[in-house]
Amino acid sequence: MTSLTLQEIKKLDKVSRLNLINSCTGYKSANLIGTKTINGSNNLAIFSSVTHLGSDPALLGFIVRPNVVPRNTYKNIKAQHYFSVNHITDQMIAKAHQTSANYDENISEFEAVNLTPWYDGFHNVPFVAESPVKILCKYVNEYPIKENNTIHVIASIEKIICYPELVQKDYWLRLDLAKIITINGLDGYALPQLIDRFSYAKPDISLKSLL
Amino acid sequence: MTSLTLQEIKKLDKVSRLNLINSCTGYKSANLIGTKTINGSNNLAIFSSVTHLGSDPALLGFIVRPNVVPRNTYKNIKAQHYFSVNHITDQMIAKAHQTSANYDENISEFEAVNLTPWYDGFHNVPFVAESPVKILCKYVNEYPIKENNTIHVIASIEKIICYPELVQKDYWLRLDLAKIITINGLDGYALPQLIDRFSYAKPDISLKSLL
Numbered sequence: 423m424t425s426l427t428l429q430e431i432k433k434l435d436k437v438s439r440l441n442l443i444n445s446c447t448g449y450k451s452a453n454l455i456g457t458k459t460i461n462g463s464n465n466l467a468i469f470s471s472v473t474h475l476g477s478d479p480a481l482l483g484f485i486v487r488p489n490v491v492p493r494n495t496y497k498n499i500k501a502q503h504y505f506s507v508n509h510i511t512d513q514m515i516a517k518a519h520q521t522s523a524n525y526d527e528n529i530s531e532f533e534a535v536n537l538t539p540w541y542d543g544f545h546n547v548p549f550v551a552e553s554p555v556k557i558l559c560k561y562v563n564e565y566p567i568k569e570n571n572t573i574h575v576i577a578s579i580e581k582i583i584c585y586p587e588l589v590q591k592d593y594w595l596r597l598d599l600a601k602i603i604t605i606n607g608l609d610g611y612a613l614p615q616l617i618d619r620f621s622y623a624k625p626d627i628s629l630k631s632l633l
Numbered sequence: 634m635t636s637l638t639l640q641e642i643k644k645l646d647k648v649s650r651l652n653l654i655n656s657c658t659g660y661k662s663a664n665l666i667g668t669k670t671i672n673g674s675n676n677l678a679i680f681s682s683v684t685h686l687g688s689d690p691a692l693l694g695f696i697v698r699p700n701v702v703p704r705n706t707y708k709n710i711k712a713q714h715y716f717s718v719n720h721i722t723d724q725m726i727a728k729a730h731q732t733s734a735n736y737d738e739n740i741s742e743f744e745a746v747n748l749t750p751w752y753d754g755f756h757n758v759p760f761v762a763e764s765p766v767k768i769l770c771k772y773v774n775e776y777p778i779k780e781n782n783t784i785h786v787i788a789s790i791e792k793i794i795c796y797p798e799l800v801q802k803d804y805w806l807r808l809d810l811a812k813i814i815t816i817n818g819l820d821g822y823a824l825p826q827l828i829d830r831f832s833y834a835k836p837d838i839s840l841k842s843l844l
């Protein structure tokens with residue numbers, strides 16, 4: 423085994439340290455967050471920190487860095503409250519990654535990377551038409567993380583729109599059926615394939631496969 | 634597309650709602666957190682909310698639910714400060730899932746599920762010998778999330794121990810080389826395979842593959 427202490431990690435150049443720390447926690451969710459600017463333009467940015475927080479109420483959270491790209495997402499969410507979270511498939515990885523470029527605020531990343539805005543007919547929020555899972559979210563609260571000047575944004579899940587074939591009979595969304603991807607580090611895109619699904623674990627009782 | 638509104642989601646039975654909301658945000662990290670009790674027993678529990686927070690300082694965060702299993706992890710971290718975060722491979726998924734069973738506090742999940750405790754020689758913290766990536770962490774702070782009575786625990790990354798073949802020349806850890814898995818929902822385990830890795834995105838410049 424290779425061992426890297428904090429002292430050794432601190433001595434790495436910035437890009438190496440970013441690569442190491444961003445990849446060491448494991449695979450990450452891959453989501454495009456869609457927002458409207460106050461001028462009515464569309465904004466789209468890739469995030470890898472969206473995490474389920476709880477089911478009742480249905481909440482998710484993600485981390486924003488107010489001083490770096492994609493700063494527009496946070497500003498738009500604070501102004502408009504509603505936003506969309508859209509999944510990324512294997513066919514979309516280059517377009518999704520390109521949304522992380524530092525575009526001017528008046529340029530729509532949808533147009534710049536050639537993804538299609540889609541609306542649910544009720545909210546002035548751009549979703550990604552090509553995404554097999556789209557979530558309508560509403561800003562609820564935020565917690566500043568003082569240790570590194572980031573912000574943990576908390577949002578409620580207001581609507582889930584997805585391909586019907588993903589919804590299994592117990593409402594589990596089987597993500598590999600739509601070739602949804604996951605992120606390894608800052609810039610690696612990987613396609614998962616389901617291995618197994620297990621029953622609720624109890625002491626001294628063998629697990630059963632739910633597949 | 635299928636559409637589920639918040640009103641429809643609220644009407645689902647508890648298990649269906651858990652399945653839907655836990656799977657709708659995308660793939661999740663899969664980690665075993667290892668701790669010592671104040672009595673010196675080992676504790677091991679699976680988490681799917683460990684998220685990279687920042688690289689300088691190197692921080693991660695995860696969500697604990699103080700009123701439900703695995704509550705022991707949080708208690709041990711508060712008492713001992715140091716803990717381990719260990720990755721899960723395709724060969725370990727049943728053992729890792731079984732750690733979520735509600736074992737008595739004096740029972741070591743390492744023994745119960747047949748995983749091997751490993752020590753770095755400097756800290757009284759059990760790592761998982763079988764894990765290809767092991768991280769030594771130290772409690773830094775916590776932020777109570779009042780919206781659902783969870784706690785966002787912030788920890789510093791103190792040491793990274795991993796298989797040398799995972800460390801690429803720019804310190805990116807290529808996770809698929811060790812068959813590290815990701816979680817779909819509460820109980821689905823999936824094995825990702827790398828598709829591509831892209832250069833830093835800039836407006837009007839084509840992405841290059843870093844592989």
